[in-house]
Amino acid sequence: MDTVDSSRSQEDSLGYVHIQDVPALNQEHCKMLDPQRVERIINEFVCGGPERMQLVSDFDYTITKQRTDDGLPVLSSFGIFNECKSLPPVFKTETDKLFHKYRPIEIDPHMPKAEKIQYMIEWWTKSGELTSGFPFDQSEIDQMASKFKHALRDRTHELFETLLRLQIPVLVFSAGLGNSVVSVLRQANIMYPNVKVISNFLQYRDGLLAGFQEPMIHTFNKNETVLSGSEYYDLVHTRDHIIVMGDSLGDADMAAGVPASSHIMKIGFLFDHVEANMDKYMNTFDIVLVDDQTMDVPRALLALIEQRHQLRHPHLANGSSAPAKAAL
Numbered sequence: 001m002d003t004v005d006s007s008r009s010q011e012d013s014l015g016y017v018h019i020q021d022v023p024a025l026n027q028e029h030c031k032m033l034d035p036q037r038v039e040r041i042i043n044e045f046v047c048g049g050p051e052r053m054q055l056v057s058d059f060d061y062t063i064t065k066q067r068t069d070d071g072l073p074v075l076s077s078f079g080i081f082n083e084c085k086s087l088p089p090v091f092k093t094e095t096d097k098l099f100h101k102y103r104p105i106e107i108d109p110h111m112p113k114a115e116k117i118q119y120m121i122e123w124w125t126k127s128g129e130l131t132s133g134f135p136f137d138q139s140e141i142d143q144m145a146s147k148f149k150h151a152l153r154d155r156t157h158e159l160f161e162t163l164l165r166l167q168i169p170v171l172v173f174s175a176g177l178g179n180s181v182v183s184v185l186r187q188a189n190i191m192y193p194n195v196k197v198i199s200n201f202l203q204y205r206d207g208l209l210a211g212f213q214e215p216m217i218h219t220f221n222k223n224e225t226v227l228s229g230s231e232y233y234d235l236v237h238t239r240d241h242i243i244v245m246g247d248s249l250g251d252a253d254m255a256a257g258v259p260a261s262s263h264i265m266k267i268g269f270l271f272d273h274v275e276a277n278m279d280k281y282m283n284t285f286d287i288v289l290v291d292d293q294t295m296d297v298p299r300a301l302l303a304l305i306e307q308r309h310q311l312r313h314p315h316l317a318n319g320s321s322a323p324a325k326a327a328l
């Protein structure tokens with residue numbers, strides 16, 4: 001029996017991937033509306049190999065945890081900035097006012113998206129105006145961000161190491177504050193050369209803050225269409241196998257703008273109001289992970305891709321440095 005089983009599993013590892021053979025996808029909290037579709041995409045990914053892959057991820061509560069083991073709240077990238085000591089008191093009160101006005105609009109289930117976009121542009125514009133006219137040092141963000149370098153999902157480091165080893169481009173897409181995002185990733189030692197952050201970055205004029213650099217990235221233009229014309233756009237458009245990860249429904253659209261023939265696997269991390277949100281998440285994401293504070297599912301997908309890649313290229317079995325060593 002043993003020999004039959006092992007020869008069968010060996011055959012499977014060379015052939016078609018069945019979802020039931022991937023433990024991470026069989027966990028109780030891992031939900032799929034259409035498992036056959038997920039299985040089909042996984043097999044496309046495995047056949048296409050790492051050279052066709054890219055990963056697009058949200059930052060706040062997707063790379064960072066939604067819930068920490070010690071129960072301490074995780075600040076968002078804008079939250080990190082808002083806690084910095086040298087901000088004028090009026091900044092905080094006015095920022096709070098904007099939040100209370102525009103946040104309900106952002107999450108309003110009834111307002112059409114086109115209408116929301118106008119409000120979001122207004123919100124980000126006013127927020128940029130508030131973030132102007134006073135001196136500010138990046139070191140303040142770094143200090144605050146250092147508290148959250150341990151608030152990344154479990155095994156985020158392993159995920160990013162695999163992505164680097166397989167030379168898969170990672171786009172971290174955030175409608176938050178890029179200065180905080182980069183600072184957290186740097187201090188967590190995962191800001192590798194294959195990682196690109198597209199977000200809102202602080203801008204200075206005459207030594208004073210002057211809002212955010214263009215283009216403005218808000219909740220509803222957070223997709224690859226805003227990359228149009230950039231060097232990164234060309235790079236990612238040759239990679240039509242895409243893993244998208246996010247914790248908000250809008251994150252599922254982050255790969256909008258890529259060729260229609262692309263294969264996209266959308267992974268949604270659901271934590272708040274699980275029951276009320278479940279249907280929408282199930283209809284929006286291919287895989288919904290309920291209160292999963294790890295990177296185990298994306299890692300499992302990459303492991304399948306890497307296994308097959310190594311079978312095809314045995315000289316790479318010891319890591320991507322092998323050919324370089326051989327060349328020496």
Ligand SMILES: [Mg+2]
Pocket residue numbers: 058059060061062246247248
């Ligand atoms: Mg988020």
